[in-house]
Amino acid sequence: MLMHVINVGHDVFAANDKLAEKNRKSLDKHGVLAVNIMGAIGSGKTTLIEEAIKALKDKYRIAVIAGDVIAEMDASRFRKLEVPTVPANTGKECHLDAKIVEKALKEIDLKNTDLLIIENVGNLICPVDFKLGEHLRIVAVSVTEGDDIILKHPMIFKTAELAIINKIDLAAAVDVDPEKMVSDIQALNPEVPILLTSKHSRESLDLWVATLEAGLESR
Amino acid sequence: MHEYSIACEIYEQVIATARAHGASEVRAVTLQMGRLTHTNPEQLKFCFDVLAEGSIAKGAEFLVEMIPPNVECECGYRGTVDTPGKPAGKSEEDRGEGGGKSGSENGNETGLHQSELLEYVAALNCPACGRAARITGGQELIIKTIDIETEAETEAETDNKF
Numbered sequence A: 001m002l003m004h005v006i007n008v009g010h011d012v013f014a015a016n017d018k019l020a021e022k023n024r025k026s027l028d029k030h031g032v033l034a035v036n037i038m039g040a041i042g043s044g045k046t047t048l049i050e051e052a053i054k055a056l057k058d059k060y061r062i063a064v065i066a067g068d069v070i071a072e073m074d075a076s077r078f079r080k081l082e083v084p085t086v087p088a089n090t091g092k093e094c095h096l097d098a099k100i101v102e103k104a105l106k107e108i109d110l111k112n113t114d115l116l117i118i119e120n121v122g123n124l125i126c127p128v129d130f131k132l133g134e135h136l137r138i139v140a141v142s143v144t145e146g147d148d149i150i151l152k153h154p155m156i157f158k159t160a161e162l163a164i165i166n167k168i169d170l171a172a173a174v175d176v177d178p179e180k181m182v183s184d185i186q187a188l189n190p191e192v193p194i195l196l197t198s199k200h201s202r203e204s205l206d207l208w209v210a211t212l213e214a215g216l217e218s219r
Numbered sequence B: 001m002h003e004y005s006i007a008c009e010i011y012e013q014v015i016a017t018a019r020a021h022g023a024s025e026v027r028a029v030t031l032q033m034g035r036l037t038h039t040n041p042e043q044l045k046f047c048f049d050v051l052a053e054g055s056i057a058k059g060a061e062f063l064v065e066m067i068p069p070n071v072e073c074e075c076g077y078r079g080t081v082d083t084p085g086k087p088a089g090k091s092e093e094d095r096g097e098g099g100g101k102s103g104s105e106n107g108n109e110t111g112l113h114q115s116e117l118l119e120y121v122a123a124l125n126c127p128a129c130g131r132a133a134r135i136t137g138g139q140e141l142i143i144k145t146i147d148i149e150t151e152a153e154t155e156a157e158t159d160n161k162f
């Protein structure tokens, strides 16, 4: 018997990043803009995606990866809007990773897609460590989660490229000041654009849609 | 549970490396884990142990070395974050606004719970210029080494023997 120490040097997250990079390349090759929407269950991810689809689907070809825990439920909401949808969660995942997305991408006709929207698992913690190959990391939080939700989950806000504070129509009812949430986000991530949205405010949804459209135009 | 999928990847990588070196047994696995990853070392060990059951890595020692967070700033500042609550470090001067959050349990290596550490580091401003600092390290999860046993005849001359 001989004992050996073998140097391995394999970084688990770096391996995911590498695969994400590969996903990104195939998205770029076909000119697809991919956005990753993270946020707690019930924060309004599916609603925001539905609104974006309704507003943009006549102008752009959209596909969706439904990755939240009850992927099939969300997927049927997207299919109602007649966009190709891939459910990508067996109910066990606590986050999407680059491997899951790689597999889902095989079921999407990238050549005929302009915008790929990925709804991540409803969780403010696990998705942070895993890049998917997306161009824009979006976190959606709702005022009903309480105004200390941001400081309790700093990393997701620190690494987000767009932050959405949703359900502002309910702010007064739950005694939350959305401006406090804005300043908490800015303290963590001074440069990140922040949108305040409500599904009952057309104006706020238009801003959300315009943000995506700006991304699509600058592809 | 996120630790399970990570443990699967570690397990596969360990077994593949061990086999490639003709191992009959894996005695130890040493990881380096950034303090800012959302991964719990004890849960990871538990998942690994379950996966390794019945394999050549069964009962392997599972060691986790923690890597401290690193930050960088536009102004050129780079530094390792010396977490509060830890007795005396080199860069004592500036602890930012989080100075009051010193951890209560001193037996703990960092003096902070994971959640407090994340809050502290994410909110950290550059000690040199005060802008929000960028996190550049402490988010890795590396399989550093494995200790294996081989039968005397199967040889891998290049490795350290003892």
Ligand SMILES: Nc1nc2c(ncn2[C@@H]2O[C@H](COP(=O)(O)OP(=O)(O)O)[C@@H](O)[C@H]2O)c(=O)[nH]1
Residues within 6 Å of the ligand: A039, A040, A041, A042, A043, A044, A045, A046, A047, A048, A068, A122, A166, A167, A168, A169, A170, A197, A198, A199, A200
């Ligand atoms: N009042 C209010 N309700 C909203 C808003 N956005 C979403 N909701 C509701 O919140 C619930 C959860 O929304 P959903 O989009 O499914 O959240 P998801 O789990 O993040 O995908 C649904 O009943 C939505 O109708 C909003 O801006 N205001």
Ligand SMILES: [Mg+2]
Residues within 6 Å of the ligand: A045, A046, A047, A068, A074, A119
């Ligand atoms: Mg949903």
Ligand SMILES: [Zn+2]
Residues within 6 Å of the ligand: B073, B074, B075, B076, B077, B126, B127, B128, B129, B130, B131
């Ligand atoms: Zn600085």
